[in-house]
Amino acid sequence: xxxxxxxxxxxxxxxxxxxxxxxxxxxxxxxxxxxxxxxxxxxxxxxxxxxxxxxxxxxxxxxxxxxxxxxxxxxxxxxxxxxxxxxxxxxxxxxxxxxxxxxxxxxxxxxxxxxxxxxxxxxxxxxxxxxxxxxxxxxxxxxxxxxxxxxxxxxxxxxxxxxxxxxxxxxxxxxxxxxxxxxxxxxxxxxxxxxxxxxxxxxxxxxxxxxxxxxxxxxxxxxxxxxxxxxxxxxxxxxxxxxxxxxxxxxxxxxxxxxxxxxxxxxxxxxxxxxxxxxxxxxxxxxxxxxxxxxxxxxxxxxxxxxxxxxxxxxxxxxxxxxxxxxxxxxxxxxxxxxxxxxxxxxxxxxxxxxxxxxxxxxxxxxxxxxxxx
Amino acid sequence: xxxxxxxxxxxxxxxxxxxxxxxxxxxxxxxxxxxxxxxxxxxxxxxxxxxxxxxxxxxxxxxxxxxxxxxxxxxxxxxxxxxxxxxxxxxxxxxxxxxxxxxxxxxxxxxxxxxxxxxxxxxxxxxxxxxxxxxxxxxxxxxxxxxxxxxxxxxxxxxxxxxxxxxxxxxxxxxxxxxxxxxxxxxxxxxxxxxxxxxxxxxxxxxxxxxxxxxxxxxxxxxxxxxxxxxxxxxxxxxxxxxxxxxxxxxxxxxxxxxxxxxxxxxxxxxxxxxxxxxxxxxxxxxxxxxxxxxxxxxxxxxxxxxxxxxxxxxxxxxxxxxxxxxxxxxxxxxxxxxxxxxxxxxxxxxxxxxxxxxxxxxxxxxxxxxxxxxxxxxxxxxxxxxxxxxxxxxxxxxxxxxxxxxxxxxxxxxxxxxxxxxxxxxxxxxxxxxxxxxxxxxxxxxxxxxxxxxxxxxxxxxxxxxxxxxxxxxxxxxxxxxxxxxxxxxxxxxxxxxxxxxxxxxxxxxxxxxxxxxxxxxxxxxxxxxxxxxxxxxxxxxxxxxxxxxxxxxxxxxxxxxxxxxxxxxxxxxxxxxxxxxxxxxxxxxxxxxxx
Numbered sequence: 001x002x003x004x005x006x007x008x009x010x011x012x013x014x015x016x017x018x019x020x021x022x023x024x025x026x027x028x029x030x031x032x033x034x035x036x037x038x039x040x041x042x043x044x045x046x047x048x049x050x051x052x053x054x055x056x057x058x059x060x061x062x063x064x065x066x067x068x069x070x071x072x073x074x075x076x077x078x079x080x081x082x083x084x085x086x087x088x089x090x091x092x093x094x095x096x097x098x099x100x101x102x103x104x105x106x107x108x109x110x111x112x113x114x115x116x117x118x119x120x121x122x123x124x125x126x127x128x129x130x131x132x133x134x135x136x137x138x139x140x141x142x143x144x145x146x147x148x149x150x151x152x153x154x155x156x157x158x159x160x161x162x163x164x165x166x167x168x169x170x171x172x173x174x175x176x177x178x179x180x181x182x183x184x185x186x187x188x189x190x191x192x193x194x195x196x197x198x199x200x201x202x203x204x205x206x207x208x209x210x211x212x213x214x215x216x217x218x219x220x221x222x223x224x225x226x227x228x229x230x231x232x233x234x235x236x237x238x239x240x241x242x243x244x245x246x247x248x249x250x251x252x253x254x255x256x257x258x259x260x261x262x263x264x265x266x267x268x269x270x271x272x273x274x275x276x277x278x279x280x281x282x283x284x285x286x287x288x289x290x291x292x293x294x295x296x297x298x299x300x301x302x303x304x305x306x307x308x309x310x311x312x313x314x315x316x317x318x319x320x321x322x323x324x325x326x327x328x329x330x331x332x333x334x335x336x337x338x339x340x341x342x343x344x345x346x347x348x349x350x351x352x353x354x355x356x357x358x359x360x361x362x363x364x365x366x367x368x369x370x371x372x373x374x
Numbered sequence: 375x376x377x378x379x380x381x382x383x384x385x386x387x388x389x390x391x392x393x394x395x396x397x398x399x400x401x402x403x404x405x406x407x408x409x410x411x412x413x414x415x416x417x418x419x420x421x422x423x424x425x426x427x428x429x430x431x432x433x434x435x436x437x438x439x440x441x442x443x444x445x446x447x448x449x450x451x452x453x454x455x456x457x458x459x460x461x462x463x464x465x466x467x468x469x470x471x472x473x474x475x476x477x478x479x480x481x482x483x484x485x486x487x488x489x490x491x492x493x494x495x496x497x498x499x500x501x502x503x504x505x506x507x508x509x510x511x512x513x514x515x516x517x518x519x520x521x522x523x524x525x526x527x528x529x530x531x532x533x534x535x536x537x538x539x540x541x542x543x544x545x546x547x548x549x550x551x552x553x554x555x556x557x558x559x560x561x562x563x564x565x566x567x568x569x570x571x572x573x574x575x576x577x578x579x580x581x582x583x584x585x586x587x588x589x590x591x592x593x594x595x596x597x598x599x600x601x602x603x604x605x606x607x608x609x610x611x612x613x614x615x616x617x618x619x620x621x622x623x624x625x626x627x628x629x630x631x632x633x634x635x636x637x638x639x640x641x642x643x644x645x646x647x648x649x650x651x652x653x654x655x656x657x658x659x660x661x662x663x664x665x666x667x668x669x670x671x672x673x674x675x676x677x678x679x680x681x682x683x684x685x686x687x688x689x690x691x692x693x694x695x696x697x698x699x700x701x702x703x704x705x706x707x708x709x710x711x712x713x714x715x716x717x718x719x720x721x722x723x724x725x726x727x728x729x730x731x732x733x734x735x736x737x738x739x740x741x742x743x744x745x746x747x748x749x750x751x752x753x754x755x756x757x758x759x760x761x762x763x764x765x766x767x768x769x770x771x772x773x774x775x776x777x778x779x780x781x782x783x784x785x786x787x788x789x790x791x792x793x794x795x796x797x798x799x800x801x802x803x804x805x806x807x808x809x810x811x812x813x814x815x816x817x818x819x820x821x822x823x824x825x826x827x828x829x830x831x832x833x834x835x836x837x838x839x840x841x842x843x844x845x846x847x848x849x850x851x852x853x854x855x856x857x858x859x860x861x862x863x864x865x866x867x868x869x870x871x872x873x874x875x876x877x878x879x880x881x882x883x884x885x886x887x888x889x890x891x892x893x894x895x896x897x898x899x900x901x902x903x904x905x906x907x908x909x910x911x912x913x914x915x916x917x918x919x920x921x922x923x924x925x926x927x928x929x930x931x932x933x934x935x936x937x938x939x940x941x942x943x944x945x946x947x948x949x950x951x952x953x954x955x956x957x958x959x960x961x962x963x964x965x966x967x968x969x970x971x
Contacts, residue, residue, distance in 0.1 A: 052576050053686050079582040091573035095595045104591075105581030156581065 002063040002159045002192050003028050004049060009058035011044050011216075018044045020216040022058075026209075031186050031193040033203040036213035037239070042196045043164055045213070049194060050085050050162050051078035062160060084158035084191075088165040090149040092137040098148050099124075099133040105156045123151040143174045154189065163195045167202065179206060200240045204228065212236050229352045234361040237289050237354060243318055245289045246328045249358065252286040254279055260355070262288060265324050267303075268372040273365035274351045285358035288369065292318070294350040295330035301347035302371045312337045321346060347371055388878045392787035393796050396780075400803040403846045404810075407818040408655070414648040414821050415439065421642045438645035452634070452646065457653065460613055460630040463548050468608040470552025472601060474704075475559025480593075481701060483567040484575075486687040488698035492705075499709035501557035502954055503947045504907035504924065506617035508550045510931075510943055511712030513621065514719050516541045521625045524726020527715065531728075543628040547619050551612045553708050558611070559604050566600040567593075572686075585688070602668055606661045613657060614811030616910035621931070632813045632910065639817055639914060648821065651814030658809035713947060720753075720941035737937040753941045758926065763945070766923040769837070770905035773844035777852045778898030780845070785856020785897075786886070790865075801853075808850035812910035819843050820914050835917040847911055848901035855900070859893030860886075895963035899954065906950050 004026040011019040019041040026032045034042035047053035049060060051067065054075060060068040062083070067076040078085075092101055099120050106116045124130045127147040137145055146166065153161065166182075167175045183206055186193050197203055203210045204224045212219040212227065212235075220232040231237035237245050250264035257277035262269040271288070280286070297319065305321040305328070317337060319330045321344065330346065338344065351368040384390050415438055418429045426437045442453045481487045482494050500508060516536045517526040529535055539545055574596070578588045594601075616632040623633060631650050638647035690697055719725075723734040734740070740752040753759050784804050791797030807815065819842070823833040833839040863886065871881045887894055909924040916925045923946055931939040958964050 047686070050580065052579075054689075078576070078580050083580065085577065085580045087573045087577060089571065089573060091571060091577040093574055093578075093592060093596075104578065104583070108582040108584075108587070152577075152581070 004160065004192065004194070005059075005061045006045075006049070007059045009045070009048060009055050009060065011041070011048060011053065012056045017216045019048070019055075019213075022213075022216075022218055024211060024218070024221065026192060026194060028192055029190060031183075031195065031206060031208045032211055033195045033197055033207040033209075034211050034213060035197060035200060035203040035239070036219075038198055039215075040213040041216040042198075042213050046162050046164055046194060046196045049160075050083055051076060051081050052085075082158060083160040083162055084153040084156070086149055086153050086161065086163040086166045088168060090137075090145050090166075090169075092145055092149055092152070094137055097134050097136055098129065098140070101137070101148055102152045102155050105152065109156060119155060120151075123155055126154075127151045142170055143178070146170060146174075146178060150185070154185075157189075158191065160192045160194070161189070163193065165196055165198070168197075168199070175202075182206060201242060204240065210240075212239065230363070230366055231289070231354060232363055234287060234289070234356050237356070237363075241291060243292050243329045243331065245291050245354075246295070248288040248290070248326060248328075250286050250288050252280050252284050252355070253282055262286070262369075264288070265326050267323070267326075269348075270370045270372060271353070271355055271365075271367055272351075272370070273355075273367040276365070278355075278365045280364070286364065287356040287358050287361075289354040289356060290328075290348055290369065291350075291352065292329045292331040293333075294348060294353060295321075295328055296347045296349040297330055297332050297344050298347070299345055301345040303346050304343055305346050307338045307340055307342050307344060310338045310340060319344075387790075389787040389790035390796075392783050393791055393800050396784055396787065396800045397796065397803065400800065400806075400846075400849075403842070404803060404806050407815075407822045410822045411648055411651060411655075411814075411818045415645060415652060417645075419644050422645055425643065438643070438649055441643075442646050442649045453650065456629040456631050456634045456650075459544065459628065460632075463544060463551065463619065463630060464609045464612040466544075466548035467551035467555065467612045468605050470549060471555040471559045471608045471612075472563075472605055474552065475556040475561075475604075476563045476601065478556070478701065479560050479564035479567055480589075481697065483564055484572075484688050485690050485697075486694065487690060487701060488694065489702055493701055496705045496709045497560060498557045499951065500554050501561075502903055502907075502950055503712075504617070504909070504943065504950075505551075505554050505615060506621050506909070507712055507943060507947060508553055508708065509546070509618045509621040510940065511715050512546050512550055513541075514712075514715040514940070516546070524724070526726075527718070527728065530726065538626060542622055542626040544623075546622045547628070547630075550618050550622065551615055554615075554618070555608045555611060556708075558608060562604045562607075563597065563600060566597045570596060599669060603665055606665045610658050610661050610809060610811075613654065614813065614910065616813050616913070617928070632811065635813050635817065636913070639820070644817075644821075647817060651811070651817050654811045654814050655809065658811065662809055713944065716940040716944040716947075720937050720944060722937065725936055737941055750935070750938065753938060753945070758921070759923070759942065759945075762921045762923045762926040763949075765837075765920055766906055766946075767949075769840055769844065769922060770902045772841050773848065773905045774898045774902035776841065776845045777848045777901040778894070781849055781852020781854075781897045781901075782856040782859075782887070782894045784849070784853040785858070785860045786882070788853070788857055789860035801857075804853040805850045807847050810847070812847065812908070813914070815843065815847055816911050816914040834915070835919065837920050839915055840912060840920065840922075843911060843915065844901070844905050844908070848904055851900040851904070852897035855893055855897035859890035859897075862893070863890060892962035892964075895957070895961045899957050899963045903950055903954055906953075907946060 004024075006022055006024040009019055009022040010017060022045065034045055036042050044053055048055050048068070049062070055068060055070065057070045058068075059066060059070070062081060066072075066074050067081050068074060093104070096104065102120045102123055103116045106119060111119070120133065124133060127150055129144055129147045129151065132140060132144060132148075137148065140148065149166070167178050170178060179202065195206060207224060209221065210224050210227050211221045214235055220227055220236050222230075227236060227240055231240065234247065238247070248264050248267075250262040250269075252271070253261045255261050255270070257279060258272060260271040260273075260278065260280060262271055269288070303323060305323045308320040308322050308327060310320075311318040312335070314335055316334070317332045319332060319338060321328045321330055323346075328346070348369040348371065352366055353369045354366045355364045356362065357364055416434050416436070418426050418431055418433045418435050418437070420431050423429060423431065426433075426435055429435060441449065443449055445452075478493070478497055482490055487493070513526060515526045515528045518529065518536045518538065518541050519525055520538060520542065525535065570593070575588050575592055578592050583591070614632060616636065619628065619630045619633050620636070622628075623630065631654055635647045635650045638644060638650070718728070720737050721733050721735065722728065723732050723736060736752060738752045739754050741755065750756065781804075784800065788797050788801045788804075810818075819839065820834070823830070823839055826832045833842070867889070868881055868886065871885050876885075907924060909928055912922060913925055913928065916922065923942065927939055927942045927946070930942065
């Protein structure tokens, strides 16, 4: 069964490393997203797995078979790696009809005409594009082109499906629809999916594991909820989640091993790690990260703040709040609205607030935060 | 009142004014001459009084048409055989150009071939150099005893006498023209390949298609319209080539339409020549029609848009050194070796003797010697060379200035008026001179401006006539460059300035031109280069007073003064290449921007 293993993969373009010393194991049947800002090396990584790009260093194996190794000089060509690839711009051949596009791969496998026709029909039905088989790609809408591209990739029944931002050219509504379809497709085919995206929401909602990259370096490789609640560093915490996490610069001091006193912008807080103890240097510079949903807006809360702006969407309202010189983002669920410049009371809730070291950006602990009065 | 208002609104837009001006002047400079040419095929010219019995000058007659088309073997020799030769040469050379140019385009854009930067620069050289460069080099190498002189380098080195069919006639003419236009095909096809999404090929590769199958089923069908267009453009260019068949065909009396045109117009029967010019124009128009029809017939998929950001080159693997070496060899053979032969030939005293003792600097810095070339001094001391060279530079600069500016404005007006009939007509009129074979175009202007028309005085023998014909002939290059530049700019960029009340002149000079500087400047560069190396267009119109360097070279060559011809050609090439390089480095303008449309 196809497991994809990358060992010490480095890819250098000119003088810069697009990917640096990447180790990654993608288990069979996983839906892994490679997530990161543009230029982080995610597409390069995907193309290296497919064999479209040659790594500068390292080894790649698919299904136990080494397909690339810089040491032993192995470099299996893409056509022999048994992978499917979905391109960002679909790469449909403009001079072939829909059925010719879908059947091309089967033709290369020397299937008989009847069998090809049958398989194409099957795929047309499965992807709900029946009736379009005689059309040229230019005569289809973006969403239909996307479906044809998926059908073409699935036709040969690859056990590994590599996808390069396949939904980024669709409008928002279609994108949401296709996300659901892709997830079903993953279940139905049972194949291993590797999916490149810069959209954190897509990564969160689709994948079984998220691989976050920045400047060619692996930041965190864990299931989406772990990435969300236990971000490895400030970059991950900031990249994942919308609206983004609040970051508050603070000075920290151990009260005891299980409690830390924080001081920031006139606020005094106690941070209690959930698991284990932490020990800090005296007066260490830290950053406290609090997700917007963990800022509790309630009359019983201890801290006064002024409403700077309010964005009600019906399902929830996103507030920007001023506390002294700090501006915090909060989310209030439900259909509520606030007056700009009015005063509201806030506090911190939950035990997924994160404490980062300011200089390294690494996470020190996650836990709960209490505001101290006065 | 309503019409007056509509006119007022119409002319308030600067692009409409330009379109109207262009329409009027282009109609006068391209359509009127065309009718004048057709008229010339039906009248008796002064030199023809003797042959057309009982006729007076300017009488209407069908004599020329009958002689050219219906006079049995005479017509065959005069017209049909050259026509057939022209078609054969054009066909063969187009195939060679497309095969070679297309292969290089594919290698450069798609594979990991070595020396790419060098190859892609030097491969263009033959197109920048005068078209007869390779023909002269061919003669330097392969000429045999047939034309009386000494055999060439090849025979000198190997002792093998080259066969006539190899040294002269259809074979070398087709090969040389094919090589000359290969860069043209390379630029056009390379442009398409560069814009063709490499993902299309990668998608096929992942679906287990072989390399050969990808080329046959994906690349070729998609770029086929471009290949056909290229084929037609090369075909019409080679059809109007004069210098190459004149150099390589004449020794074995291999005649094509252009050489016949030159003979008849300079001889006693200009009427014949005008008919041939008409025939060439008709073929040119047919080619354009085929091209338009084919492009219109294809479905919208011919427009390949969108570049993929990730292009990984095809690995040639074991073949890499072989292919890279072969490519390097070809480039050296067609772009560098010819230059060496010019150097060698220009330093040799007695032709055909390549021994060290036979070297001389006589043809560069020698004072005139009675026994060599009738006392003609060496090139660097020769007054007529300097005058001709200066004339060429002056002519090219003026033409470039006129064409570049008019072409840029034409591009602006055509793009702004897109979708309107007038814009389409002007677009076609501006492209029309491209289809007029240079020699035929020269013939038309000769016939039209030899006498005063209306307020226009007779222009024959004036510098102005040369500027005029050069400007009209090269307008297509500049207007293409201008159109391309404008198409890449969104209209909003200008509209933003309109809203702020910035006047038109300032919008052009401060906003539009600077943004697309290199494209617009390419519209100046290509006419300059073309003009510097043009022969066929000027050869009929030149008088001793305004001789340019290319016609001087042609004269030396006709006299058989091989060393001067080689030396002067070397000068032209060095001048053209260095100017091209200089402008390219300074401004980013390049000739391929003018061609690639």
